Structure formats: structure tokens, C-alpha cells
Amino acid sequence: MSRILLDRVSRWYGNVVAVNDVSFEVGPGITGLLGPNGAGKTTLLHLMAGFLVPSAGTVRLDETPTWRHPEIYGRIGFVPEREAVHGFLTGRRFVAAAARLHRLPDAAAAAERAIAMVDLRDAAGRAIGGYSKGMRQRIKVAAALVHDPPVLILDEPFNGMDPRQRLHMMNLLRRMAADGRTILFSSHILEEVERLSDRVLVVVAGRLAASGDFRRIRRLMTDRPHSFTVRSSDDRALGRELLAEPDVSSVELRDGVLTVRTGDYGALTRSIAPAAQRAGVSLLELRPADESLESVFSYLVRR
Amino acid sequence: MGASPDLTGTIYDIGYQGYTGPRLGRRGAIGAIVGSGLRATFGLGRSGRSKVIPWGTVVLAALPAGVAIGVRVLVGDLLELYSYDNYLWGIGALFPIFVAAQAPELVVNDVRHRVLPLYFSRPISRIDYVVAKLVALSLGLLALTLVPLLLLWLGRILAEDDVVGAIGDEIGAMPAILGNGAMHAVVLASIALAISSLAGRRAYAAGAVLALFLVGSVVSGILQVQGESMANAAPFLNPLAVLDGTREWLFGGSVADAPTSVADVPLPLYGVATIVILGLSWAVLAVRYRGMTT
Amino acid sequence: MTVTLIEITLRGLLNRRRTLLLVLLGVLVVLVAGLYRLADQPQAEAAGFTGALLGNFGLGVLVPLVAVIVGTAALGSELEEGTIVYLLARPVPRWRIVLAKLSVSWLVVTVLVAVPILVAGIVAHPGDPGVALAYAGSSVVAALEYTAVFMALSLVTSRALIVGLAYVVIWEGVVASLFAGTRIFSIRQHALAVAEWLDGGAVTAELAPGVALVMAGIVTVGATLLAVHRLERVELRGETA
Missing domain, CATH: 3.30.70.100 (Alpha-Beta Plaits)
Structure with missing residues (x-):
């Protein structure tokens, strides 16, 4: 059980304020991060995953600030939005490399397990460069959960997936949430968020516009x-x-x-x-x- | 979005309409590419950082002419840094820097960002596009290969008391100034664009262009001092030396310490080499853009 | 863990068309040496030619060009493409990533420069392989120093390759040859001093070998520390940024 805590977090680039005085907590269960394009979703997720330093405020995973503490990645799985992967690796090697960098005792077995979870066993022997968009998305998810992290952060995870893959991924996330994991994903597709999340965070123009159960918000x-x-x-x-x-x-x-x-x-x-x-x-x-x-x-x- | 309680739909006329007036056509399109290419060559409309190299080299190229004119005016005829003959050889180090930095600006990002189809959906052919880019970079290069010499020429005339007589004395140099400047510009632009068109990123294009001139001049410099047969081959490894040899063939006037002064080959050979370089560059460009699936 | 980093780096570097071009650059050095031999020059002049070829072309052009491309690509292209996230989102100390990337890049640069320099030297002047060995040995030192500098550069600016090329041409090429006082900061001069030291006479350098080695060490360690410092603080933005 892990929680991500944001306390009065702001982030600006020069004159542009991307995230403006945001405070919230994300705990076990599935939380959807919703907002129009350019609202600051990716900036927020990158702040939480420790890839951006907050201009003001603090971002913590339980007690540890996420910025400049690489050890937190033992407890976080992160799926970035960008499609770029090490295209010259096969899916299997890509996930196994992640497992080894996590120093898992049996990296190969962990990789196989993660690949099976995203239903990609058939394609695992091929180079990722030749994958379709949806397959790339899934191999990225496999690499993010290979070390069985209590927190999973996914930036637009359903991009490029066909309806069947989407359903499969939703079920996977639901199962993981049912095990008590903290799952946070961003999307601009309302239907996905509505079907999947217990809770939503709505960001508009860098500010947190609402949080909680969306029916309550209404x-x-x-x-x-x-x-x-x-x-x-x-x-x-x-x-x-x-x-x-x-x-x-x-x-x-x-x-x-x-x-x-x-x-x-x-x-x-x-x-x-x-x-x-x-x-x-x-x-x-x-x-x-x-x-x-x-x-x-x-x-x-x-x- | 269901926020409005008004359930009837309306599309408002906000003034968008198609253009039905006359169009500029192919010549207009080519002119526009030349114009934007020239702007790119000098970093106009871009950040200050992209102006450093083009404008810095332009200023450095004119510096010897400026100094020569200044000294001439202030002290009298004392300092002749460079003559019309050896001026371009003297400032030759600036050319690779200029074209390595600027040629990629003209062509690489069109391929990298996949905007070529936007060009070719206009009434221009692929060759038109290449020619327009070549013209743009060549015109830009004239700022280095022609402008300094024109300055020198003007300065030498205006510094004389008898201006009309000076014009008479100096006018004979004009064909060489114009011809040599144009030749340098076109050949250097062709080489640099041909290499840049093959690269996927501007930085790699710049590296490749720079590498060609760097390797050429270094190897040529090594061979120049290695006895006759080596020294004869030396100029042909350095595009700038080939250009200098062609200049000497066309307009006369040998340049001391250039590889061409050491080598003992018939001058027309340099002309042939220049034509080979041009042909190769244009062939690369033609093949590259004709074969490109946009 | 380090093995994994090395594998990813090596495959990332070798998988590209540009590596082939760098091989060709090395082949060119050997080719020039071969042409010189074919032209049947007097052996007495071979020493001068070999020194000029290996010093001016090898250490002066080949090593910095190969190092600037490999050195800025090892971390820089992963940063630019965004694949670095798959290394950074792991509980791995950042210095390990830098050291793994640096050693692989060094190895690649060394193979790409030291081998052609050695072969070209022997081809041009078979009578004295010591010169070839000295230049090849010094190119290994220069490869490390250049690669460390360019790797740090790739974490300082996103236009590292352009800046690196400008540095090679302007600083190493022009400034260091015109202003003697700046030579202590010239990697090329460090390498020449090492070559002189290894060869013991035939090569003449401006710097004393001890000074050069100490400076090379300071520059390499300093650049590596800078790279670690920057990688620990590197920020990843989204696609549009």
C-alpha cells in the first residue's frame, strides 16, 4: 500500500505555468486523471514519477520525495506517453532489461510473467521496432510492472489500442487495483475514465478543478x-x-x-x-x- | 458537449471561405522557396543563436577588405592583405563553416518533419524544389564570395582622387570578381546541399559537410609537401583548391602556398574537376529527391 | 545491471548507419597511407608523411569527429528520443548509467580510431611501427578524454553535436594552434604529448607528457562528474516540450 502525495505543487517553464498550486493524495484503487489537451496532465504525472522538479511544493511517494530519489522506482512503475522505445531490442529483452535494472533475482521469469500479463507472449521474440502502436503500448506496460510495483503511473495507456486490447488492459488494471495497488492513469477519453476509475482528478489549465467520485462532483x-x-x-x-x-x-x-x-x-x-x-x-x-x-x-x- | 440547455443545433458563419482569386503558380511557388531559403540561410526570423554563424562568417569574410580599405584611406597604399586573386583562398576556412551550418537548415527539416508532400502538392516539381534551394543557398553564399570583393573594388576606386580614372583601371577586374564569386557560391552550395539531403538530422548533416572539407584540406595539406606525384594529387582532394585552380585557369593569377601553386598539372584539369564535382552533387540531389517517397 | 546498460548502449550505437560512415572515415586514413605507398615514395620521407598523416588527420580530425558523434549519441540521442526514461525509471544510481555509457562509447571510439591509425601508420611506414603504435596509443587516451567531454556536453545542451563540432574546428583547430597558452587545454595537444612520450623522439609535441596526462585526467574526471551531476537532475517533459 503506497500513496502519492502532492502538497501545493506548482511547476512553471519560464513564464508558462503548467501546474498551478495543486494538492491531492492518490491512494489504492484506480484514479483517472482527466483534462483537456495541454491542461498539464503529463507534467503532473512526470512530477509524480520524479522526472520533473516541482517549482514549488512537494511531491512524495509515502515519505520519500520523488525528485532525485531513484530508489523510489523500486515502488513505482511508469508508462510514458511517448512511443519511443529501444526499438532494436525484442520485446522479451526489453522487459528483461527492465527486470535486470530492478535487480530482480530471476529476471527472465519476471519478464515472462509480465509479458503474459499483457498478453504479448506470441510477439515477445520480435524486435519492438516492428510492433504496432497497441503492442508497443502493452510492452511498455509490461516493462513497468515487471517488478510488481505497488504504484503504477500510466500516461495515456489506451492510446493506439484496439477495443479488445483496451478491454484486456482495463481488466488487468482492475485486477491490479483489487490487489491493493495504487493506479493512476491519464486519459482524455471520458468513457475510459468513467468505466475504469473509482476516482477522478480533473485538471484544467494547470489547476485541479475537481477530485473524487465524479457523481459526487456532479x-x-x-x-x-x-x-x-x-x-x-x-x-x-x-x-x-x-x-x-x-x-x-x-x-x-x-x-x-x-x-x-x-x-x-x-x-x-x-x-x-x-x-x-x-x-x-x-x-x-x-x-x-x-x-x-x-x-x-x-x-x-x-x- | 452537453453543457448547453439549448438543444437545437446551429453552425455559425465565422467568415471562413475558400480562395477563388488568381494564384501565383509555379513561378510564385519557386520564388517563395527561394525567399524562405534565403531567410533560413541567414537565420532571419529565427532566434539570435541561429544568426551567430551566418552573420559572424559574413563579417569575418569582409574583414580583410575592410581593413585593407581602412589602411588605404588612413595611411595610404601600405597594406594589401589580399588581392582579388587570393582573397577567396585566404578566407576559405569560412566557407565550410558557413555551408555546414546553413545548408542543413534549408533541406534537412523538410524531410525530417515530413513536410515535403506539402511542397509537392503545389504546382512545383521535385527538381523545381531542389533548384530553388540551390539558388537560395548560392545567393546567400554570395555574401561571402562576392560582397567582400565588391567592397574591396569599391574601396580601391573611392580611395583614389581620380575616381573616373580609377574605375577605368579597376573595371578589368570585374569579370573575374563576378565570375569567381558566382562559381564559388554555386559549387559550394551544391556540395553542401547534396550531403545535407542525405542526412536525417541537421547536426549529422553539418558534421558530414564539415568532415568532407576538413578531411579534404588536411589530407591535401599533408600530400602537398610529399614530393611531386603526391603534390600533384593534393589539390584534387580539397574542393577549395579545385575552385582556386579553376579560377586561375579562367581568370589567371597564381596564389602562393595554395596546393595549386605546388602542383604541376594543366590548369584545365581543375575546370574538369569542378564540373565533375558539380555533376556529382546534382546527381546526388536528383536521385535523392526523385527517389524519395514522401 | 551494468551488463544490461552496456548491452543497450552498445546496440544503440552500433545499430545506426552513422557507425558505418565512421568506419569509412577510418578506412580513408588507411587509404591515404596505401596510396602513398603505391606512389613509391622514398623511405626517407615516410617518417614525415606518417607523422603528418597520423597527427593531423588521425589525432586532428578522425578522433574528434568519431568521438563527437559517438560521445553525444550515447546519452544524447536517448534523451532526444525519450528512450532514456526506460533507464531512469529504475532504481539505478545515475553514476552507473554514466560510467556504463562512457566506457562503451570509449570502447567504440577506440576501435573506430586506434585500429585505422595503427594500420595506416604501419602501411605508410613499415620500417618504424613504433610511430604507429605511439599514435594509436595516444588516440586511446584522446578517445577517452574527448568522449567524456562530449558526453557531458550532450547533457548540457540539446545541440551538443553542433556545439561539439564548433569546438573541434575552432578551439582545437584554430585557437590552440595560434595561441600557445591555450594548448594546455587542448585535447589534441594532450594526445600529441602522449604520442611523443610513447615513441620517445620521432614525434614532437608542445606539452610535456606529465602535464598532458595530468590535464587529460582532470578533464576526463571533471567531465564525467559533470555528466553524473547533470543526469541526476535531468528533467523529462512530454512529447510537445
């Missing part, structure tokens, strides 16, 4: 009405009744779907059942309409 956005879609035995009657509720800002009935907007998420969930009862309508379904990560994300990015 509920915190009180300055924007929440929408629900409702199915009931009589949508029109229920809509009329709901309009009288103080927290309901609008009701819309279009194409047979009743959409209710409210400024107070909790109030509506409490008041809708009595309202249905008063209208003599049976409630069939109540569903948050915009509680997808996408709506959260676009809200945070536009704020």
Missing part, C-alpha cells in the same frame, strides 16, 4: 440545474404536480419523455415520491439525465 455543482428523466403512468399529470415544487426550475415533456430540472439534487429525490402520490401517478423510473462524466467534465472545463 452533485456539488449547485449553480447548474440537475436534470432527471422520469417515466410514470401519467407524465403530464406528474409534470403539472412537480411544477408546483419550489426546487423544480423547469419541466419539459417532449417525445414522450419527461425531463425535470432542479437546483437541488437532494430535495427533488425527496419530494418526487410525495408529488407522484398527490397526483395519483405511479412512478416507474427516475434517472439522473446528465450525471455522466462528460457533463461533469464539460462543466468544469467551461467554468
Whole structure:
């Protein structure tokens, strides 16, 4: 069990502030790092992996600062975004080289195990230079987890993978997280993050815009009405009744779907059942309409 | 993104439109490549660091002429550092530095960053592209091979009391100045571009160009003092010596201590060697760009 | 661990087209020597020619050119391409990486320069192989010193090859031959002094061999320490940076 801790971390390049006063903690489980291009995702990951020195603040792995402490790599596996690998090595030698640099007692066996985990045994004897994008991505992951690290940091790990490989990698990460590992990955594809992570960190323009469970984050956005879609035995009657509720800002009935907007998420969930009862309508379904990560994300990015 | 509650879609006209006016065509395109090539040759529009070598060598190349003119004006006819004949041989060390640094700027990154298809999707052929780059670098090189001599020429005239008479005296040197300057520029540009076109990175191109001139002049210098048969071969290993020999053949005037002064070969042979160098360079360029799958 | 570093470095260096070009540069030295022999020059002049060939071409051009390309590539190209991350993301002390890279580069440079110098010297002047041996031996020293300097340079600037070439041409070529006082800092002069010392007479150098060896040692150790210092603090940015 290891944690990454950022305390008031900033990083600037000359006049450009890439990361601005960010504090958070990443613990066991899968955390998704989300942000538009250029938001500072890679800078943040490189700070955490000790490849960049913070301009201000501290980045630690448990008690050890990550900058200029190579010994932390015994506990971190890092998958960079850049595609460049030692293309002249075979996949097997590449992963075995990583194992040897970690001074693993049986490097060859560790390499085989890691290669099997990413499902690349068939191609392990070929030079990486000839690999497809998705295969490169997987051999990089194999090299990062060859020493079975408690912390895994992945920068855009699903880039270039086909849907099947993507699924396989997601399952692998889930399994590793279930073993109590701390996994942090960045992505700009919302669906991936939504499906995989317990927690998200949203960075926008170098600042941490939100963190936590994204459904919770949505509920915190009180300055924007929440929408629900409702199915009931009589949508029109229920809509009329709901309009009288103080927290309901609008009701819309279009194409047979009743959409209710409210400024107070909790109030509506409490008041809708009595309202249905008063209208003599049976409630069939109540569903948050915009509680997808996408709506959260676009809200945070536009704020 | 679903942030807007407005569910109707609109695409706003923000003024983008196609260009339907007249186009400059092939000549315009070639002119643009020459223009941008010239800017690259002198590091214009780039950082201060990329201006150091081109402008530094240009200034150094004109320095002997400046000093000669200054001394002439202030002290009288005392110091003749270089004549029209041996000027380019004297500042020869600057040429490899200039072309090694600048030729790669013109061609290497077009290949490295895979932007050649953007050129060839315009109405220019591959040969047009190469010729335009050659013209650009040759014109740039004139700042080293012609401008200093023109300065010297002007200075010698203006320093005289009888300007008109001086023009009469000096005008005879003009064909040699122009011809020799142009020949140096074109040959040096061709060699440097041919080598640069083969390299994948600017630094390697610069190294290869520099290596060619360095090895050539060092080996040539070693052989020059090793007896007759060696000394006869010596000039042909150094492109600058070949150029100097051709100059002597075309315009006359021997240069002391150059390999050509030691070697005892018919002068037209230098002309042949120059043509061989040009032909080889252009062949390399033609093959390289014709065979390139962009 | 060191074996792995050596393997990756060696394969990275040898896998390239540029290594072939460097071999050709060495072949050129031998070729010039061979042509000289074929031209049937008097043996009395062979000593002068051999000294000029091995000193001016060998130590003056071949060694610095090969060293600048190999020395800046060993770490520099891994930094530029981004593959260095697979060495840095390991619990390996950075000095081990530098030492492994330096020794492999030294070995490669030595093979690429000392062998052609030795062969060319023997071909040009078979009567006195001692001269060839002296120059080959001094090229080994120069190879280490140059490689260490260029490796450190590749960690200081991203344009190490250009800067290195400029240094070879301007400092080693022009300044050190014009201004005697700067020769103590010229790697080429260090090498010439070592050659004189090894040969005992035929080679004439400007520096005393003891001074040259001490300076070569200081420069090599200093450059290596600088390289370690820089590698410990090297920052890796993303693709766009």
C-alpha cells in the first residue's frame, strides 16, 4: 500500500505555468486523471514519477520525495506517453532489461510473467521496432510492472489500442487495483475514465478543478440545474404536480419523455415520491439525465 | 458537449471561405522557396543563436577588405592583405563553416518533419524544389564570395582622387570578381546541399559537410609537401583548391602556398574537376529527391 | 545491471548507419597511407608523411569527429528520443548509467580510431611501427578524454553535436594552434604529448607528457562528474516540450 502525495505543487517553464498550486493524495484503487489537451496532465504525472522538479511544493511517494530519489522506482512503475522505445531490442529483452535494472533475482521469469500479463507472449521474440502502436503500448506496460510495483503511473495507456486490447488492459488494471495497488492513469477519453476509475482528478489549465467520485462532483455543482428523466403512468399529470415544487426550475415533456430540472439534487429525490402520490401517478423510473462524466467534465472545463 | 440547455443545433458563419482569386503558380511557388531559403540561410526570423554563424562568417569574410580599405584611406597604399586573386583562398576556412551550418537548415527539416508532400502538392516539381534551394543557398553564399570583393573594388576606386580614372583601371577586374564569386557560391552550395539531403538530422548533416572539407584540406595539406606525384594529387582532394585552380585557369593569377601553386598539372584539369564535382552533387540531389517517397 | 546498460548502449550505437560512415572515415586514413605507398615514395620521407598523416588527420580530425558523434549519441540521442526514461525509471544510481555509457562509447571510439591509425601508420611506414603504435596509443587516451567531454556536453545542451563540432574546428583547430597558452587545454595537444612520450623522439609535441596526462585526467574526471551531476537532475517533459 503506497500513496502519492502532492502538497501545493506548482511547476512553471519560464513564464508558462503548467501546474498551478495543486494538492491531492492518490491512494489504492484506480484514479483517472482527466483534462483537456495541454491542461498539464503529463507534467503532473512526470512530477509524480520524479522526472520533473516541482517549482514549488512537494511531491512524495509515502515519505520519500520523488525528485532525485531513484530508489523510489523500486515502488513505482511508469508508462510514458511517448512511443519511443529501444526499438532494436525484442520485446522479451526489453522487459528483461527492465527486470535486470530492478535487480530482480530471476529476471527472465519476471519478464515472462509480465509479458503474459499483457498478453504479448506470441510477439515477445520480435524486435519492438516492428510492433504496432497497441503492442508497443502493452510492452511498455509490461516493462513497468515487471517488478510488481505497488504504484503504477500510466500516461495515456489506451492510446493506439484496439477495443479488445483496451478491454484486456482495463481488466488487468482492475485486477491490479483489487490487489491493493495504487493506479493512476491519464486519459482524455471520458468513457475510459468513467468505466475504469473509482476516482477522478480533473485538471484544467494547470489547476485541479475537481477530485473524487465524479457523481459526487456532479452533485456539488449547485449553480447548474440537475436534470432527471422520469417515466410514470401519467407524465403530464406528474409534470403539472412537480411544477408546483419550489426546487423544480423547469419541466419539459417532449417525445414522450419527461425531463425535470432542479437546483437541488437532494430535495427533488425527496419530494418526487410525495408529488407522484398527490397526483395519483405511479412512478416507474427516475434517472439522473446528465450525471455522466462528460457533463461533469464539460462543466468544469467551461467554468 | 452537453453543457448547453439549448438543444437545437446551429453552425455559425465565422467568415471562413475558400480562395477563388488568381494564384501565383509555379513561378510564385519557386520564388517563395527561394525567399524562405534565403531567410533560413541567414537565420532571419529565427532566434539570435541561429544568426551567430551566418552573420559572424559574413563579417569575418569582409574583414580583410575592410581593413585593407581602412589602411588605404588612413595611411595610404601600405597594406594589401589580399588581392582579388587570393582573397577567396585566404578566407576559405569560412566557407565550410558557413555551408555546414546553413545548408542543413534549408533541406534537412523538410524531410525530417515530413513536410515535403506539402511542397509537392503545389504546382512545383521535385527538381523545381531542389533548384530553388540551390539558388537560395548560392545567393546567400554570395555574401561571402562576392560582397567582400565588391567592397574591396569599391574601396580601391573611392580611395583614389581620380575616381573616373580609377574605375577605368579597376573595371578589368570585374569579370573575374563576378565570375569567381558566382562559381564559388554555386559549387559550394551544391556540395553542401547534396550531403545535407542525405542526412536525417541537421547536426549529422553539418558534421558530414564539415568532415568532407576538413578531411579534404588536411589530407591535401599533408600530400602537398610529399614530393611531386603526391603534390600533384593534393589539390584534387580539397574542393577549395579545385575552385582556386579553376579560377586561375579562367581568370589567371597564381596564389602562393595554395596546393595549386605546388602542383604541376594543366590548369584545365581543375575546370574538369569542378564540373565533375558539380555533376556529382546534382546527381546526388536528383536521385535523392526523385527517389524519395514522401 | 551494468551488463544490461552496456548491452543497450552498445546496440544503440552500433545499430545506426552513422557507425558505418565512421568506419569509412577510418578506412580513408588507411587509404591515404596505401596510396602513398603505391606512389613509391622514398623511405626517407615516410617518417614525415606518417607523422603528418597520423597527427593531423588521425589525432586532428578522425578522433574528434568519431568521438563527437559517438560521445553525444550515447546519452544524447536517448534523451532526444525519450528512450532514456526506460533507464531512469529504475532504481539505478545515475553514476552507473554514466560510467556504463562512457566506457562503451570509449570502447567504440577506440576501435573506430586506434585500429585505422595503427594500420595506416604501419602501411605508410613499415620500417618504424613504433610511430604507429605511439599514435594509436595516444588516440586511446584522446578517445577517452574527448568522449567524456562530449558526453557531458550532450547533457548540457540539446545541440551538443553542433556545439561539439564548433569546438573541434575552432578551439582545437584554430585557437590552440595560434595561441600557445591555450594548448594546455587542448585535447589534441594532450594526445600529441602522449604520442611523443610513447615513441620517445620521432614525434614532437608542445606539452610535456606529465602535464598532458595530468590535464587529460582532470578533464576526463571533471567531465564525467559533470555528466553524473547533470543526469541526476535531468528533467523529462512530454512529447510537445
